[in-house]
Amino acid sequence: MDEQAADSAPGAEQWRSLTWAQANERIRAVAAGLMALGIRPEDRVAIASATRIEWILADLGNMCAGAATTTVYPSTNSDETAFILANSGSRALFAENQSQLRKAVEQKAELPALEYVILFDAPGGDAPEADGLTVLTLAELERRGAEHLAENPDAVDKAIDSLDKEQLATLIYTSGTTGRPKGVRLVHDCWSYEGVAQEESGLLRSDDVQFMWLPLSHVFGKTLISGQIATGHVMAVDGRVDRIIHNLPVIRPTLMASAPRIFEKVYNGIAGKARAEGGAKYKIFMWAAKVARDYAQTIQANKVAHGHESAPLGLRLQHALADKLVYTKIRAAFGGRLRGAVSGSAALAPEIGYFFKGAGVPVLEGYGLTETSAGSTVNRAEDFRVGTVGIPLPGTEVRIAEDGEILLRGPGIMRGYHEMPEQTAEVLEPDGWFHTGDIGELGAGGYLRITDRKKDMFKTSGGKYVAPSEVEGKFKAICPFVSNILVIGNGRNYCTALIGLDETVIMPWAAEHGMAGKSYAEVVADPSTVELIDGFVKRLNGELQRWQTIKKFTLLPRDLDIEHGELTPSLKIKRPVVEQTYADRVSEMYAGTNEA
Structure with a gap:
């Protein structure tokens, strides 16, 4: 593989390149290192990290060793991380940093199968005590792998040759808008198919330069790695969302997924x-x-x-x-x-x-x-x-x-x-x-x-069906201040909405309208802001059927986010969570009716 794949390690501002030959050497070292630790075919090895080149090397190393990757969002809390690691039976964990290591340490009693943690970033002086776990860095794993290959030069080749197309390659846990996530079993043939299909469809081409910032723990980002392997195009990797706008003019991608x-x-x-x-x-x-x-x-x-x-x-x-x-x-x-x-x-x-x-x-x-x-x-x-x-x-x-x-x-x-x-x-x-x-x-x-x-569509008490995403999408196109909107009305006699505003857009407007120095919560509570958004809601209602119209709305004191469990890592709204969190606000919008 002599094409180049460009990457950037988080924290580095200079782009550096990794050729396919260099990637191959590192991936084989990772695979051999895992084999030296005793990892066997279809053993689960988890990755808890933001998008970075090491994520890709670890994932491909896992699969070349015959192991199956369990993906964990770095934003997942320690309780749910423990559930995923335990449910998958993961024996090893690639952890981005001490924060991810700490989650495993805190829940070690619930993780009898977990033996190893491999850190992408070297631990500092305040590294948590990891009793019962063998902790090593990615560099150390690769060194062990090189030593293993020196003694067993065909070990990785044999592991790859023995792979079966129906062998488990990846366990991705659905982020889920309700309840515990489910582990989705994806085999090697799934990823092989995706790579070929993306190339044959013309979605990806060999001359592309792709900007990869999507979470690789999510299936959307993961599948595009298969496409890159199929076409050999250049991929620039940097998962820092706050760097997207800065990276685009530098990378000048021909393709970006988002x-x-x-x-x-x-x-x-x-x-x-x-x-x-x-x-x-x-x-x-x-x-x-x-x-x-x-x-x-x-x-x-x-x-x-x-x-x-x-x-x-x-x-x-x-x-x-x-x-x-x-x-x-x-x-x-x-x-x-x-x-x-x-x-x-x-x-x-x-x-x-x-x-x-x-x-x-x-x-x-x-x-x-x-x-x-x-x-x-x-x-x-x-x-x-x-x-x-x-x-x-x-x-x-x-x-x-x-x-x-x-x-x-x-x-x-x-x-x-x-x-x-x-x-x-x-x-x-x-x-x-x-x-x-x-x-x-x-x-x-x-x-x-x-x-x-199917589960989000609802029927009003008048018997009319409403597709909330259709209404929400129309509002986002009309109102430049909205960040998130949730339409409510299941079994009710009219529809209402919970609306979160985009702080980067509403705050400059507020400063120009006499609210300089006020907090976001104060701005959204101000009558002039409510009047502003009301104008956009009225415009929306003019494009809707009568039973779809928003009769009342509430501006939320803060925007929805992942940290409060209101959005999935792929930024989908967890509707039940939001409705429960703001149940009082919803009740107020139906006060005085037979729905109250």
Whole structure:
């Protein structure tokens, strides 16, 4: 492997390269080091770390040794970390730092199988006492591996040759919006399939430069590693979210994968900056944003109807002018050569998608779950349709059940939930069809559109169905100040909403409106802020059916976050948690009705 994979260790500001040959040497050393510790085929070896090059080396080292990787989000608390390590039976843990080591130490009594912890970052003077655990650094493991290979030069080759395609490769625990996470069993054939399918679909190319910042503990990030191995393209790795905006102009990626929240924040940031500059600049931005959406919708509609993209002369001229004034700057912020930004893990508001399409930043929505090794369907850059999640990857089948549920079948489907046969039988049919729990429809050309999560859709007391994500997506496209919104109304006689605002956008606005020096909580409680958001809610309601409209809303005293357990690590809202946390606020919105 003579291609280069660029990487950056967190904390380092200088990019350094790792060739495929260098990666191979280190991965084999990791694999041999694990074998020297006594790790055997299908033994579970966990990784608790943020996205960094060592994560990838550890994961591939695990699999080359025949072991199976158990992924753990670094943000997972010690109790849930212990559950994952215990449930998986992990014998070893790659821990990013002392913080992750401490979680294992605190719960060691619950982890009889855990014997080794390998640290990516060397321990300092305040390292926790690790009685009952053998702690060594990644460098030490690699040295042991080199010594093992000196005595047994073909040890890793034999381990690789003995791998079976149905052998367990990865246990990924669903972050889950309710209850304990379930361990999803993904075998080597799942990842082999994903790599080939991503290449054959044209999603990834050998000449790509991909920016990888996604959590590798999440299936979305993990599956893209398979794609890189298949194509050999350059990948720049840096998991620090606060460095994304700084890294883009340096890396100048041709491809980047992200969660919708990042695109929403970029849009809100651009709109907020234009508003702060005021006057003509804000008017120009708002005009350009409308032109982008109109242009994108028009060319997409003509492509679907007539097979080619076209727009009226007047709209083309407006688009060309807006491109010079606004869109070129947006593309430059992404590095200037992005051919596709893959969006997954949650729904992207179509209005946001049309804006970026019109601005020349193709956001390619895809669809998949942990249980499907992530990639199941995706839009292609040459013919992507906003509002859909594209067409199936080669080898994956999609059909819609009678009740509207999306069913998937193919090599990427999990082999079941770890030690949970009953739960597996509930979602996986004997003939291989997997029940996703999502509602959708197949349109012209086989493009899949997601309507909502089956379990999230609700019926009002008047008998009308509401798809909350549809309403929430529309609001995010209308209101540049929103960060998170949760629509409520199951069994109620009207809908309400809990709304968290984007602090980076609302605080500058507040300072300009006499609230300089006030805290975020004080700003969102101020009547002028409530009035501001009320205006956007009224605009939203004008686009909805009567039973979908938001009658009342509450601005939350802080935005939803992972730390309080309200968002999953992939930034999905844990609806039951949020509704329980703010039950009093919800009750207030229904006070005086028969729902109170």
